[in-house]
Amino acid sequence: MKKLTISAIALTMAAAPVFADTHSTADNMADMDYAELIRTRDITGGQVYTTNEAHDEGEWDSMAYDGVGDNWNQIGEIEDIVLDKSGKMIGIVAEVGGFLDIGDKHVMLKVDETKLVPVDDRSYAVITRLNEEDLEAREGVDEGWWN
Numbered sequence: 001m002k003k004l005t006i007s008a009i010a011l012t013m014a015a016a017p018v019f020a021d022t023h024s025t026a027d028n029m030a031d032m033d034y035a036e037l038i039r040t041r042d043i044t045g046g047q048v049y050t051t052n053e054a055h056d057e058g059e060w061d062s063m064a065y066d067g068v069g070d071n072w073n074q075i076g077e078i079e080d081i082v083l084d085k086s087g088k089m090i091g092i093v094a095e096v097g098g099f100l101d102i103g104d105k106h107v108m109l110k111v112d113e114t115k116l117v118p119v120d121d122r123s124y125a126v127i128t129r130l131n132e133e134d135l136e137a138r139e140g141v142d143e144g145w146w147n
Contacts (some may be wrong), residue, residue: 017078038124048076048094050132055071065117068125075132079106092126096135107138
């Protein structure tokens, strides 16, 4: 019985810091500006566009867009968002090519190859300097690719 009591006290003391961390995280959530946050559901299903312009690496990095351009071509759809195990966004999986889901292909675009662009208050698209042919030439990332 003595071992059980000591174990219960030790477990209670070990759980206290976990409870404190959870509580402080909840307090931090209350202070967040939710208008500045984007949910993945507002991105997935969005369109992938190309600018139809040649951009060198340095120029692309400095470009900023506040909406979808009139002269952009829609070349795909955002299927998924890819994170590493630490939670950092690595890229997106885009569905490109094909017609009516026949002959399409899923490819990965890295974060530095894309820019997130608002479509409206609740949805987003992605712009890339790559063209449709560049994306279709990439290795496919079907479900087997991840395993």
